[in-house]
Amino acid sequence: MKKSFYLLMMLLGLVVVSCTPLDDIHDEIDNELDSKLAVAQADYVLTEDDYDDLDQSFPNFSSLDDAKTLIPILLSDLYPTYGAGSIINVGFDLYNPLRVNSYEVTSSDYAMIDLSVEYFSGNGEIMDFLEAKYPQAKEGEYVKLTYNILAEEIAYTLSDDDFDFIGDELASEYPTPASSAAQYGNFDRRDDRDAYWNNTMILEALGAVISEEFGDVKGQKYNVTYDIYDGSPGTESMTIQFDGNAYIEVGGTAYELTNDDFDAIGVEFATAYPGPASNAAQYNSFDVRSTSDNYWSDDMLLEAFNFILKQEFSAAADGDKFILTYDIYSGTPGTAVVNLIKDGDDYVIDTEASVSTIQESKVYAYTNDDWDEPYMLPENSYTEEFGQRYSNFDDEEEALMKIGIFLGREFPYAQEGEYKAVGYKFYDGEGTDTEYVNYVFKNGKWMAIPSVTSETLQFGYENGVWVPDNTIKYKLVKADYGIIADALSGMTGFETQIASMERYSNFDRRPGASAYWSDEMIFTAMTAFLNEIVPGAAEGQKYVLTFDIYNGSNTTEEIKLIKENGEWVRF
Template identity: 80%
Template structure:
């Protein structure tokens, strides 16, 4: 009552005191009214009428940004008496269909995971790249990735049917040789005969067969074995590669180290390199991390390959070339290739050889905090398991329901909250395509994640308007602990803690433990982490970071940070 009386006196003063500017008086009145508005907190869920009033064609938003832009208008109408400091938690539906984004790895991208070459050597390096490229990936996200990868040589032996193909394709060019090859299922290597096959002619024949069998894959190598007749039956082999235009003869003899080779190397080099030798025998791979005590340098690898090839090919002569494929560990398992040539009785790196790589495109999904290929339904499951007439589904609702039952039978030990990315064949009315769907295991059942999900945003009343909370909620993944370790490397007093965190991918929160992270150290770690992953974050940006800890058992903690004056501080 007293405030109302004072407000009345202020309004009367407008008439009596004419020297005050009108704008200043209006500001005073607005401030007085604003101070009289309620400070409250409420929860609200949008109705179908609300979406219609906001101009939406469907009872949902197509993006979170749309929700942040449109909802404040609705709140102003619904809560006209709420003032500064008020908070409203708004529930709404979001149309969030599964989208597969595409990315082609550029030549410079491979350096993101410290590769000195412009290709991946195996699946482990691809996963490392995805973790580095998408550090804030969420469960259920997909990437269609195009990249170069080291091509494993394909072994192939010509069949009788292949010689028929050779006759059909080359009969007009080489009538007698092609007819002989089809009749006897071999290449006649007797010079001077009408049916003679030269090396160049055989290369043409192999090109026809490989193209028919595998398609023309640029960079892929094939070691092809074929029967010959040079007065008596025998076999030969040739390594060929499609260079993008034609098939060419390449390289030397392919050799892939076996488990027995790794054991033999372990014994042979036990005295010279005790640690690396024991390690290669135990794990069947070469540790190529330069910081490791079991490191195999390039010169050491050459010693090992000289030992192996000398035993495998005792009659080799200078100039003989070999393509050696071997397993490595560089932080994750991989495969590498070394081209060597015998020179002066010693195998050295063949500087004239080129590494064979091919371009691949693969769809990966982020589930259970890891990147992997989606689970593809077996080809025979559509007709034998799901009762479909053809090898696909024609109705998505039916597909989602039946796949859920299928997953329950085939993955009976799933844990609560586990994700499963599934790919299936779907006829869309004009063609059969691959579709994807995400499932989550809840209350003992697999449930398809719908395209329309329920979301919540918090809005606060500031400076006369409703403002959406910009908090980003993020749970650290395994690769993030490595980012923190690198960022804090060399920080005095953190040495033991960093080593433990990087090893176990969590923070030791046991007071008294040698690797204990106290609250201030956690704050320092998270500040360093955000400086790495969000260096250009806007002033006022908020993060809630959830991280793994060990306090006697494995669990999680969270910390809330906001960027103020260019620094990350608690809020």
Template identity: 50%
Template sequence: MKNTFYLLMLFIGIAITGCEPMEDIHDDIDEKISNIQAAEQYTLQEEDYEFLDLPEDQYEFDTEDEARELIPVLLSEVYPALGENSSVNVTFNVFDSIRVEEYMVTADDYPSEDYFSGLDDIQDFLDVKFPRAEEGKFVGLTYNTVANEESFTFNDSHFNFVVEELEDIYPAQTGNMNQHGNFERREGNNAYWSNEMILEAINIVLLENQEGVEGQKYNVSYDIYNGNPGTESMTVQFNGNAYVSVGGTAYELTTDDYDLVGAELSETYSGPAGNTAQYHSFDVGEGSDNFWSMDMLLEAFNIALMENYPDAVDGDKFELTYDVYSGGVSTRVQALVLENGSYVVDTEAAVSTIEVTNVFALTNGTWAMPITLEEDDYTEMGQSYPNFDDEEELAYKLSTFLEPQFPYAVEGFMVPVAFDFYNGTSTNTAYGIFVFEDGEFNYVPKVAERSLQFGNNGTEWVPDNTIRYTLSGSDYGIIASVLEDQYPTQVGSMEQYNNFDRREGNSAFWSDEMLVEAMQALLNEIAPDAEVGQPYVLTFDIYNGTNTTESLSLIKDESGAWVVPSDEDEE
């Protein structure tokens, strides 16, 4: 398409050498055409996306990897005359799924104990750590939290598995279990299962069926026979190697319990009690008119446990699971013990914590986890598979899906959503935001303009080997550890806000030269074995009066140092 000039010059050459045989002339033309070298800039147009057989009216790539795969096909069509060592810098559109900034919470980040006890702790932390965050920011947070106790119930397949695994060790017990599908609990019976033997069976089943997250607790229920059919439960915790019996009786408050608490305390705490009865949770947001203090919560816990366990005696322990509200609903677990006829906090109970990673989004002024679609949700929306593969389809179906879930949404209300998206080769979790406008939820897609360099190796067009790297929370910590003595003010600001202050005249200002030092420190840590000539483009958060990003290119030279590329390097 752009070779008129090259062909014109070739034909002028033909006229000058007109006495050569025509066959030689044609061979010479072909050779010269195939050896033309050039450095070009090219921006994809609508017809180019159509040429590549993308879905109708889709004028962007789903991923940058898709662009890397398809653009060489286009370049062969656009530049048939360009040969080895030619290069083209191609600008194109790509669907830019929301970037999730990763951050691992350190020991210094926790308010007191080395874990977050609930959503309110997490929200407080995110407000402090990202004070300049704008609406729509997503953070992938890795942190320690109280392990919510999960329920697990033995079914027939679990009993059968126990029989298979233990029949040589406990033939009488497993024979009886194989016949009746329960644990024999009559002491003196030759098929009797002791607590220790049941724990052994629980380990066999849970190790087969669960991931084994250290610190995770399970309340395991199973059928028994003690003269009459019945059920028992045992609370166990994974210690990294096996499940061990822990804690007291596990109990989770039901809607009836919240209604009972609301009725019993309606005169004493009219606002909080009414709120709990209505929403089936306890409002623990300080400053709220419906705030529940720990003393008030203990009164509520006593009402519920006295109702459900009237025969409990002093010394009996419980692990109570309940819902709280503080800008969002989350679950807490409280260890309790019955002393002198009243339930009090069991101070001897060890808090069980696990490390988890969850994504939080800042929308409507509050940090909360996005709505995550389950497999049934995709089925409800008419999807054949539990994912989407078309942006327009997901925009329409998710908008319809959200409307009944937020019947009182007001203009501008934002909902963050996590969904699975199939890009043609793999399924990945993606994130989006829907905004309520003009009576419906509208998807806020993001299409970004990107550029990639392609080179001709003499046979085909191939992407260059530049690695594009976006800094995350831990990367700023690496830079801080290297430069904190040299630039204490700048590093202090960077650690607090996870960005570089680019306001000239500000005491925390990072100059271009300082940014080069910062990126050199980072690459020395994350890419120490990179080969000579390896280029990087690093994208990092800055603050210049607004939150945005900048990018810096570095390349590893022959001495092993990371340097700003020269014009020669970039050719």
């Protein structure tokens, strides 16, 4: 009634001041009405009827954008007397099924973690890449990553069944040799016999077996051992590789440095390189960080390789090739491969050899502030643990309930709030696929996170309409402190603070400490951080950043920033 009265009076005023432009009068009316409406704060949770009124097929929203668009319509009807400055916290249900996003690493992506090659050498580098690629990853987020990885050579020995397969597979091409191989379980290497197998024929036979056993994986090397007969029984081996079209023979004897080898290196080079030698023996790897006191240069590594190979292959002849695999530490554990050739009395780098890589795809999940592969249910658990007829589930509700109980037995020391990403086999009536689900440990139990979740958004009344609060809440992870260090590098007065922050992944907030971060320095750091990770943030975008600090104990603080006039300011 009051609102109608004010409207009537202002319309009468319009008749009196008819010379005032119509748009200005409308603005005056809106301002006058807003000034008379209530400024209030409330909480509201949508009901099933509300979803019906908003023409939703189910009592939830299918996306956050839908919620932001439709909820203001509802609020206008529910709170007609609320005016400018009012705030309503709205609870609603969101259909949020777990989605596995796919990403294929490009050639330029490897440089993101300072790699000079276009492949990963091990799992540690993959984790580093995921942290760098997704600095704002959320708990329970999944990525199917496709990348190139250093291929470890696979050792394989032909069985009698394999020779039977060769007998069938090559019967039409090499009738007598194929029949002999199947009958005797070996290759006849006597070149004066009808059953003779030359190297080209053996390569073809091995390629057929490997293709049947492993599939054709481009770049993967296989060191295949097989029985022969050259007048007496014996064995030979051949290293083969699928080049994308056919299997080819590749040179080199494969050898991987063992823990005993690293111990021997520690003793042999204790005088010449005391720090690096001791470190290699202790950790069974070579430290290849050029800034480290335990750094192994390329020349030092070659000395170590020569020492081991001369012991292990004392009868090696000039020109013999070796593919040496060894563990390294470059900030994270990894594996490296080097191709060597015997040149006179020493082993040198085989410059004509190429590194073997394969393309691989794996699913990774972000849980408990780290990327890792999801926990896959053991193959025998379906029948032995869950009472399934086959090695899969065919009922989702049953699967989620039984997996939760199983996790309780498998991980009895879980902490409150801990996440677990789980993969399991599911039969949908047509085929069996791998499904993923996130569990969280609450009140002593593993609870599956449902596909429909309860969410809350804050809406404010601005300029006559309800608008969603766009605040993004983000907690800094370890990699973020490195981003800040790089962004502030060279800034005068920050040297000690940056070194401390990068070392401990937190901000020293102890007044008087040499590495103390003041409020203004924190502000500088966080604005630099946002400029790095979201350089194109929209005007008005808000962030609440939570970061680790040390003030005598490890805890956290937060800072609220908003983009205004192209700059980040506090709000």
